[in-house]
Amino acid sequence: AQTVTQSQPEMSVQEAETVTLSCTYDTSESDYYLFWYKQPPSRQMILVIRQEAYKQQNATENRFSVNFQKAAKSFSLKISDSQLGDAAMYFCAYRTLRGGSEKLVFGKGTKLTVNP
């Protein structure tokens, strides 16, 4: 079964600094998508960034970028120039189409604190 592991329950960063959140996953599929979601205190799930496994180029969205290492099954999120509004839970997720279904498998999350 697919699993997603986030090994950092909590992280903190100074405002304007850079922080990297780790994520590893396990799968036997060759084609898949990976996502990072942000969940602020409002609990709304907000898509931050996505990566298609067949693309070698790492995805970038403004201050957010990923380091996708397919062979190592690693998908880390880098947040540059951290802002107070970045404080939230961050979830790594894997999209599987196994068995004719479609679902997201989430990690347990990393709580990010941004210090002024």
Add this chain to the structure above:
Amino acid sequence: NAGVMQNPRHLVRRRGQEARLRCSPMKGHSHVYWYRQLPEEGLKFMVYLQKENIIDESGMPKERFSAEFPKEGPSILRIQQVVRGDSAAYFCASSPGVSSYEQYFGPGTRLTVT
């Protein structure tokens, strides 16, 4: 285009009562997914539905839980005879189809069982 709507946002039920959670997908979306988030946990897949069909309910407890997505109207997640362990946030997501890789999430329903 309005986003995914869920209601109620908060629901309090006493043990043994029934809980009905509603999800209206985005316009044009025919695929609905339900996830549960226990305190301090990530989201866990429960069920995947298309209009009038359950495609995958492998994440849903066999007893007391059921889901539907009728031809007309919202998708409903129904929990009968709720217990304290059902207290969680329940999220609905929708997509226009499998070819669209992104699922759009609603704001969630926070169920509290007293």
